[in-house]
Amino acid sequence: MELITNLLAGLWDASGFALLTWQNGVMIGVSVVFLYLAIAKKFEPLLLVPIAFGILLANLPGSGIMDDLTLNQAFGGDPATAVEGSHWYDSGVLRIIYAGVKSSIFPCLIFLGVGAMTDFGPLLSNPISLLLGAAAQLGIYVAFIIAILLGFTPQEAAAISIIGGADGPTAIWLTGKLASHLLAPIALAAYSYMALIPLIQPPIMKLLTTKKEREVKMTQLRKVSKTEKIVFPVVVLVLIALILPSVVPLLGMLMLGNLFRECGVVERLSDTAQNALNNIIVILLGVTVGATANGESFLKAQTLGIVALGLTAFIFSTVGGVLLGKVLYIVTKGKINPLIGAAGVSAVPMAARVAQNEGRKYNPTNFLLMHAMGPNVAGVIGSAVAAGFLLLMFQN
């Protein structure tokens, strides 16, 4: 009888029920909410489903799926989980895959895919879009100042503030280099806010613009030649690399992907970068980033601060874009719809879609999507430049 009792007690002790903490419970609840938003509300499901499932996996107690058993913590795990004599392949499967995040391989490969999917045509036909993309980085610097005020170190403040760029890979890339211990909350905040753009941006856009401004119909864009599209990624990369060399890993991959797309002689490579490779990296990146949100290390007051700062950054970035849009509306005597300024935050193409949808609400014949794509892709370059500047300023 005692044997059975001991056996049952042992089974209980080894089960997830005995190991479950309230923090795990909360995070499992968060993952369910994210899954609901992704599946039922269709908020960035391609990102949110893997992230939410990663959160779920990491918070199922006792699985060891994110344990780093190596003594030197090769995969950036918790030293408490190290086991002497362990090989790297004894570590949890998601922890091993996470090396792609720590090493910046995944963010850079995502940029390759983004480049292959991006048509810079709207930007080339309307270069003023670049200024909207620059203005929409305002939130990064506002959040940086507030983070310093709240007592974060300069590196932490820089990593947190980049959430305002609304660019997940850039946020992961910079955080991995400056404040890797904050990777989980920053990546989650960045991707969650990107997913929530349709909820966050419209009230700000409405608040800052008049009905007349929102109804502006923009004129057709000029046709851009194929040669211009081929020259653009090469020359812009060289130009930016000479000004900010630190940004080459990200922008280099972005422009390589774009050259694949535009040169017309490597269609197979372009197709792979856009589809198969990008999808694989999204799965690996999404699940492992989600899996870093372990309840014990994630549920801290500091995380709430990061989430709040991220939202502040996002709001001010939208404000910056819309306000410059209003300035351009005045300068061009009503030819630019200020709503496209909000697309300057780089979440491609979600932010452009929001501008399009808001524009159509006030003028059903309006078609702002292609006009909004200009600031939108400019925002990708802008946030990468902002990240490059912060890295140059605070790298260790």
Added chain:
Amino acid sequence: MKFSPHFLGIFTNIYGSYDAMDIPKALLVALVGFLTVIAVLAIIALFIKFIAFIFSVIEKKNASKVTPVITPINSTPSVPQTNGVALPDNESQGQLELIGVDEATAAMLMALVSYKTEIPLNRLAFRSIRLVEEENK
């Protein structure tokens, strides 16, 4: 082999330590950072304007260099000799015979052919445009 030098952050280089960060310095960093982003993107915008200008000049030069290619179609007598001089952009070559078609319709058809074939109108030679009436079956 020459490796890239490893730089410490500019802030540390200037102030000696990250501990020196305070609000005025944070404001300064934020201002310089924001201006850097605006400046870099403005430079790219100017560069785009520049390459667009270069390409428009090249296109105009190419268009003016075009010499009309006159292909004799069944020893067409109606195609005039242009002596290598390009016709104005809105004119086509040869004498055109309209059969059952008014001038406006003919002009529209010629413009359509030019657009679809991507051959400038002044390089196309139309001999005749005839209305083909289908018999009712």
